[in-house]
Amino acid sequence: MAAKKLQIALYWGAACGGCDVAVLDTNEFILTVGEAADIRLWPIAADGKYQDIEAMADGELDLSLFNGAVRNSENEHIAKLLRRKSKLLVAFGSCAHLGGIPGLANLTSKEDIFATAYLGNASIEPGNRTVPHPKTQVNGHSLEIPAFYRRVYRLSDVVDVDYFVPGCPPEPSQIKNVLLAVVKGELPPKKSVVGASERTLCDDCARRKTEKKVKRFYRPWEIIQDPERCLLEQGIVCMGPATRSGCGVRCPNSNQGCRGCYGPAPGVVDHGAKFLSAISSIIDSKDPKEIDAILGTLPDFIGIAYRFGLPASILQRRHGA
């Protein structure tokens, strides 16, 4: 007798769609999933309505993969709905795991975002001062749209999350591993990060590493790099030492510094702060002026160190925002 099919849902919150594409990137494996599972909701690829989910019994879904951050009331509503209906809820990809790229919005304020997008934008019709409001009256009708939150949250800020799959997007082979582990019931203890290593990228990176001393930082186009040697030692910013491995060293193998999308190593409290202490430890100078000059070659530090994890940081949003 065929085993009962897995009931699964895939959902996106504040996301770019890349995580969904990564699931499709498992190629024919996704067909195997289709055979072994009923996909009950997957807005990007399959039919399925919120009402269908609402109509389910609690815990009816075996697995929900939630990608994207929580930016508005709709994201939170569906997160809570899927939590109720799912035996396992997985934060899938950097945004759900740590807040991701949308989380960088916590550096500014809701008002500034609206002003940029709806008031100051060159493509706005002159004189139009319309900004979104959750409730709008039009010709006696009431229109409702999701409320835009003052800050971005990661999934675990609003619901209890069982597992975390890091990556922007998660590596397709790791997605396979995770899905197979679910099918086989071979998951580690709850709250674990799955589909990733327990060490940092340096452990898997084949580049030659010696002792690190940096006199200036380079953006990748500013230097002809030695393809064999540790990027950071060449002054090319690489989050590898501070970032959980599991991606297959995709960026350094493509001659780009690691961007940190797999998040911090196990036990690290704050990814960006850890990277900051690491970076400041390798600056090769004791002269305050020279140190300032070296740091001056490091552009947009928050954008580097917190690119994927500002909402997960002990830094939160801009003061007063």
Add this chain to the structure above:
Amino acid sequence: MEDLKIGVYVCNCGTNIAHVIDAESVKNYAATLPGVKIARSYRYMCSNPGQEMIVEDIRSQGLNRVVVAACSPRMHERTFRNACRTAGLNPYLCEMANIREQCSWVHNDSVAATEKAMALTRAAVLRVACQEPLEGLTAEMCPTTLVLGGGIAGLTAALELADGGFPVVIVERADRLGGNLTRVDLTAPHFDSARDLVRERIAHVRGNPNVTVMLRSELRSLSGFVGNFTAEIATNGGKPTKVRVGNVVVATGYKEFDASRVTHFGYGKLPNVITSFDFERMLRAGRIETKDGRLPQYAAIIHCVGSRSEEFHAYCSRVCCMTALKYANEIKSAIPTCYVSDLYIDMHAFGKGCEDFYKRSSEAKTLFLMYGKGDHPVIRRAASTDDCDMLIEVEEKLSGEHIEIPADLVILMVGMEARADAADVAHVVNISQDKSGWFIESHPKLDPVATTTDGVYIAGTCAAPKDIPDTVAQARAAAARILAKIAKGKIEIDGVFAEVNEEQCSGCRMCNELCPYSAIEFDADKKRSHVIPAACKACGACVAACPSAAIKGRHFTDAQIFAQIEGVLL
């Protein structure tokens, strides 16, 4: 984990704490904190009855954590840890809240200070709950000592150790032993022969089977840690040989200030302007004379050349004043008709017997002329009609007059400065230099021969200018420190150090160069770094830097620090 039973002890420190802080309220508040079984306050917690109170409570109440809200842990942490140890509680389960230096001594507002004392106590209570029992380690102590430098300091330290029965290796860059002292004739203030002093030392060193002398040699590298160093020593620039040593005495000495850097004295241009070391050479040759072989009719001695100056070295070189008096005496006794002038800023005569020496010298018809700090005498060639070779102009400070004095021979009292290779030595043995290049001691008053690197000691003028008695005292002190360690046989290593969790280390090598104590080694085969506990000073630099949180600072874990922060902020 067993239930927390924390004892909190609030010290009044007589009135030091209690005059600002309401210690009773702090005690009552502490009693309400989670896990606190007992809270007491007492007049002097560090007194015997205070300590006994803790011991008794641990025994009778089964306390498993102790917080003492009192003075700085630098003052009494050891006291209270020992009390815990006496009662059978691991000493690392004791935490102090500093409500004196950081609270009562710096605040006047009693209400706010009491509130702050409560917050500090709460932080300590929350922290101590996360603390873990720790054990120290022990390591072997290699009895061989490496002495860098074969001058009076190095020779003395070596002899002290060798006479104690332990092997010593002296590494000397030059091709002979003796150092700067071999360039000196007689010493102040008693006119003993420097040569005799140093010859006696060298003869003993040569005759002692425990001492190995390596001339024309230098230390290339020093790895390991106290008791277990490996020194690589190269002779004649050849391939280095490895020597295992337990301790190192750095006695690399000084070099004299280069007088040609001071342009207004004409050194190098005026033939009869010479340095104190040039004059010593003359003295040892037995004849004081001008360049063309005449006996000088007028001699002048100028103090503080390169020393006590904004332009060169701000410090006093300490030995030149007495040496200058020695010269005045020596010139007078060799050439009784010679007029000797002594141009000084201040006469520093602080050593034993030196003030007497100054008094005697000033009665011997030497003309003392005082000039101002920041000012300087100017030397020029005399006219052919003058009966002297040079004329020295000086604004004499005591008379307030512009004075011109004749001179046939001018002796510049050049100061001491750090050797040019001091930075290399500091790097190899991992010690620090001050802004003048002198090696830095562990504590200027209480620990003057130890350094921040365990097992590395400094003695003599490599640490700062000093005279022979002080140098010898330091050399013997360093030897005594080492002998005490050798006598113990083992090194006790504090339980607080950084450790690498090899399961988490990714071998990024971020920490390798960072450690100021060279306590981190990288295992190229395993591709993992590890900390040598005996060399680690628990500064935490690597813990903060480790990007994968693989390095844990024992006794300073994230959990402990966050608990403490939470306690202060609550």
